[in-house]
Amino acid sequence: MSTEGPTASPIEPPPRRPKVIKTNQQQVFLYVVLTLLLSLATVWGGRALLHNSETLTFAVGAPNSDEALFAAKLATVLETNASRLRIKVVNNPDNAKALAQFDRKQADLAVLRTDAKVPLRARTLAILEHDLVLLLGPGNKKIKSIAELKKKKIAVLAESEASLAFVRSMLDIPDGPDAAKIQIAPQGATLDKLFAPSNGFGAVIAIVHASRAVRDKTYEQVAKRGGFTLNAIDEAKALARRLPGISSETLTAGTLSTSPQIPDDDLDTIGLEWLLVTQSRMSPTTAGELARTIFENKSALGLDNGFATRIEPASTEKDAFVMAHQGAADYINDDTKSFMDKYSDLMYLGAVALSVIGSIFAAIYAKITRIAPEKASELSTAILDVGERIEHAHSLDQLECLQDELEGILRGAVIGLRDGTISTDGLDTFKLGYEFVRDEIGMRRDYLKRHAGETEKTVRDAGLAQHDDSNVVVVKTAQSA
Structure with missing residues (x-):
């Protein structure tokens, strides 16, 4: 009789459960990747919608004028920086015609000097250049006052005849016999020729770009021959108050010549500004983006002759001669936000996309695809x-x-x-x-x-x-x- 029971049958171990944690980690990784990819796609699509190309018409004078060359450089800079903005340069016979086109709302941008008739809807984006008014007398003869100047025959040395009207208004000389004494200097005329006895000019008023005046060696060469005297305009502040658009300027010693030093001391005079203006209806976003591009690329926008080499922010004061555009003012007053101004829309869109898409995938994982661990019970x-x-x-x-x-x-x-x-x-x-x-x-x-x-x-x-x-x-x- 045997006491052994039935032969023990091999007991099969329970089937191994899948690696839940590994599977869940793979799902989480997949959902994270999908969330990022879909968020990037959403941002890219939103950027395409928000970043639609916008073409701005820039009305300028002749193709070789300073404003036309500046407009061409600005167009190149915008294209180089992959900006959504594009510039279409439209040439006119002169800058006055360009401003008329701007005034008819046929252009978005223009350049004006502050002695010009300012269109009602013009708003400033930036100050491109300053013009200095230089009162020059022959030899060692000094001109003590505006009243004395009115009695002389005057040559206006400037690039355009618009400066002739400015000088007449500055001297308060109406049309008539006295106005004939103020003449625009012939093209290519030099100070030596203008002060020659045969011409009979008792004074020359030169209206020049400040950036160009400091580079021009002509004044130094003529001064060495004792050809002229630079005079102060003592009534500069009074003229600035009387005539809108005129600013009181100070010429520092040695501005025109270092040897001999001209002027030999700081000297008061008057000046004008060249403004880059846009239509008041331009959106603040576009104006701000344009202003940002200009100020971040100032070195690339200056012309070889000196024009626009010292671009300045537009005046944001309420009593400015031409009010700053709101978009440019926002940029100027808060320059530290230039990066946020550029990317805030996309960052906000990205944050929203991440939140929404991430929440959807989190819900899918938690309610549907997640493999729940087995309870110990x-x-x-x-x-x-x-x-x-x-x-x-x-x-x-x-x-x-x-x-x-x-x-x-x-x-x-x-x-x-x-x-x-x-x-x-x-x-x-x-x-x-x-x-x-x-x-x-x-x-x-x-x-x-x-x-x-x-x-x-x-x-x-x-x-x-x-x-x-x-x-x-x-x-x-x-x-x-």
Whole structure:
């Protein structure tokens, strides 16, 4: 009689669960990448909508005029900087015609000098240049006042005849016989020729760009020959108050010549400004972007002859001769925000896109695609299943298989808690079930060991009894014989 129970059948380990944490990490990485890609696509699309190219018409004078050359450079700078703004340069016979075109709203940009008739809707973007009014007398003759100047024959040395009208208004000389004494200097005329006795000019009023005056060596050469005297305009402040657009200027010592030094001391005079103006209807965004481009690229916009080499911000004062455009004023008054002004719309759009798209993917991950970790309490079912099979284990080998299965569940739980595939929900229940089944296995093992000793004794006794019976039979057989 054998005490061994049925042959222990191999117990298959429970199937391995997928690496939840790895799978979830892959999903999170994928959603992050998709969020970024879709946000970039949204920003790019928004930039395309917000960054539509805008062409601005720039009315200028003759092709070789300073304002025309400046407009061409500005167009090149905008294109080089990949700006959405484009410049279309439209030439006119002179700058007066260009301003008339601007006044008819047929142009978005123009350049005007402050002695010109200012269009009603003009707004300043920048001050491109200053013109200086130089009062020159022949030889060592000084001109002490405007009243004295009115009695002389005057040559106006300037690039355009518009300066002739300015000088007449400055001297307050109406049309008539006296006005004939003020003449525009012939093209290419020099100071030596103008002061020649044959011409009879008692004074020359030169209207020159400030940037060009400091470079012009002609004044130094003529001064060395004692050809002229630079005179102060003592009534400069009074003229600035009387005539709109005129500014009071100070010539520092040595501006025109260093040897000899002309002037030999700081000298008062008057000046005019060249303004880059735009229509008041231009949007503040466009005006601000244009102003920013101009001031960030001043070195590239200056002409070789000196014009626009010292670009200045437009005056934002309320009593300015030509009011600054609101977009330019915003840029000028808060230059530190130039980067934000440039990218704030795109940054805001990007933030909104990231928030919305990220929220959508987060909801999809949390509600649909995320693989939730198994609760520790759910493993209690496997442990109880092991416990139910303990009473059917009739050998230590079968019991050891159950013990291994129980330890396998525990080991899987520990690993799962470490890598996130199992959550701590119901962990106390799991521990209670594990300890209960473990103790049951221990008690079953003790039971089997006790009963295994009794069974061996029974078998041994049964063996001895059979041996005695066989001896009896042998004896009886011998006796019978």
